[in-house]
Amino acid sequence: MKLQVAMDVLTTEAALTLAGQVAEFVDIIELGTPLVKSEGLAAITAVKEAHPDKIVFADLKTMDAGELEADIAFKAGADLVTILGAADDSTIAGAVKAATAHNKGVVVDLIGVADKVTRAKEVRALGAKFVEMHAGLDEQAQPGYDLNGLLSSGEQARVPFSVAGGVNLKTIGDVQRAGADVAVVGGSIYSADDPGLAAKQLRAAIA
Numbered sequence: 001m002k003l004q005v006a007m008d009v010l011t012t013e014a015a016l017t018l019a020g021q022v023a024e025f026v027d028i029i030e031l032g033t034p035l036v037k038s039e040g041l042a043a044i045t046a047v048k049e050a051h052p053d054k055i056v057f058a059d060l061k062t063m064d065a066g067e068l069e070a071d072i073a074f075k076a077g078a079d080l081v082t083i084l085g086a087a088d089d090s091t092i093a094g095a096v097k098a099a100t101a102h103n104k105g106v107v108v109d110l111i112g113v114a115d116k117v118t119r120a121k122e123v124r125a126l127g128a129k130f131v132e133m134h135a136g137l138d139e140q141a142q143p144g145y146d147l148n149g150l151l152s153s154g155e156q157a158r159v160p161f162s163v164a165g166g167v168n169l170k171t172i173g174d175v176q177r178a179g180a181d182v183a184v185v186g187g188s189i190y191s192a193d194d195p196g197l198a199a200k201q202l203r204a205a206i207a
């Protein structure tokens with residue numbers, strides 16, 4: 001299972017510092033949606049130039065104009081971009097067309113999708129590289145939230161998937177046992193006193 005750091009920071013400077021601290025322990029470096037909105041495509045280029053050996057993931061959460069938005073992010077240096085599962089099939093197909101042209105990939109983020117299992121199968125058929133079983137920061141803040149629903153959806157969908165939704169050192173083993181291809185970790189790394197150590201411990205937990 002691959003480990004992905006989600007950098008939900010707001011400046012390119014902070015992202016480069018964080019990426020430098022954790023890169024040796026992760027496979028995929030994600031520029032979070034707030035970072036891309038705050039700093040633009042230039043942040044993608046900066047991270048890819050600093051870490052050319054890593055898979056750079058731009059969490060665009062595109063809802064429309066899939067081909068156009070994916071194209072500009074791939075040109076900026078992204079290896080993977082996210083399109084929302086709630087988007088129209090044509091939006092996802094457009095992004096897949098751009099990915100094929102650049103020899104890169106589309107990840108479909110199932111945040112907010114009620115029937116994640118059915119939609120996962122549909123978007124995989126449209127050409128998604130994998131789907132993201134995702135509960136966002138606002139959903140995580142609701143009373144009683146836990147990861148199990150995401151893990152169950154991943155197990156049932158039988159397509160390649162990542163899991164994002166407050167994954168931490170205690171739960172990353174469950175993510176691996178559920179058969180995820182990628183564990184996405186944001187706050188448990190970037191809010192840690194020592195992000196490098198947090199990433200190292202997460203990596204060791206899934207080795």
Ligand SMILES: O=C([C@H](O)CO)[C@H](O)[C@H](O)COP(=O)(O)O
Binds near residue numbers: 135165185187
């Ligand atoms: O995608 C994310 C969220 O929508 C804010 O951009 C997070 O990066 C993702 O949820 C992973 O972060 P944690 O949930 O803090 O692990």
